[in-house]
Amino acid sequence: MDKLAVLIDHDGALLEPEGWEAGYLAQYDIGWQVYRCRSEDEVLRVAANAQVIIIQTTVPLLTMNVLSRLPNCLCTVRAGAGYDSIDYTSATELGIMVCYTPTYCTDEVADHAVTLLLAANRHVSRLDSGVRAGAFNRHLAAPTEGLRGATIGIIGLGRIGSAFARRLQGWQPRLLAYDPYISQEYAEQYGVMLVSLDELLREADALSVHCPLTPETTHLLGWEQFRKIKPGVVLVNTARGPIIDEAALVQAIKDNIVRAAGLDVFEQEPLPADSPLIQLDRVVLTPHISATSTQARHKLYQLICDLIVDVFAHKQPPFLVNPAVMQHPRQR
């Protein structure tokens, strides 16, 4: 059977292929096709002959129902930082590789977290709206705190959390992090001190969330944590919405416990038009856009193409999350 990789994206994805992918893969005699699938049936129609299936949407289209009916599939790839749209358990059971591409946007998300921190701290969107509405009103900037020497807390000191920490060094901050899965020695490379979540909440003037969404991190910041948090904190979330209990956050902003917030991710996306966050002018909102840049788009498709070449060369691809399947009869 001919070698084939298909991208079965769901809808007008942000990071479209750049156009060079088919030519690049043709050098290895690998075909490349792009589809916009909206249902499991559509995936089954277009991916029947593909050995590698790439999915960008977070809509869970690669289910047991689909994967079990794709006998040619060797590898599934989530073009993104998580692999929630692939049924990992079913794929593993069927001997199908599950890969993802977590490194393509590390710099972009770290940049966006710094952007949201500065914009929220200095009330950029409120000031911008004021000027546009004819109010050249500098009172809208209050309260703004200087960040030099501030204590900045990071939840999750992985790739993005540490890139965020590196970007802040110029402010000579005191950097603290809560991350139960890394060592103090690892944190020190980035000039960061590891502390408990309670200490982080008590001490930080600004907090940025960079942990994955797991059962353990769902509502990691909820009513109880907002009661303990240092009043006047600026809160940034570019990780996943449900890590913060949005109802508790809204109340904390109304009570002036959280002075300002910068949010790229939400409990429900797209953010519903009646979300109380929209009424709060001390919140800067962006539409889950942190990963985006021209460079990230290029890095994403280069990573994907290299990974596809590895699969057809029978090499273990990078960011394979179920390496045990390499021994499965399907892979031989």
Ligand code: NAD
């Ligand atoms: P990573 O795996 O390199 O780092 C995650 C860190 O979180 C790790 O150090 C891990 O030990 C830590 N962690 C795990 N459980 C924790 C817990 N209970 N409490 C505190 N820390 C915990 O991942 P990364 O590449 O840095 O990405 C982080 C997250 O950013 C991703 O999981 C993803 O949800 C999010 N992200 C968002 C966008 C976006 O467009 N907004 C883009 C890329 C990634």
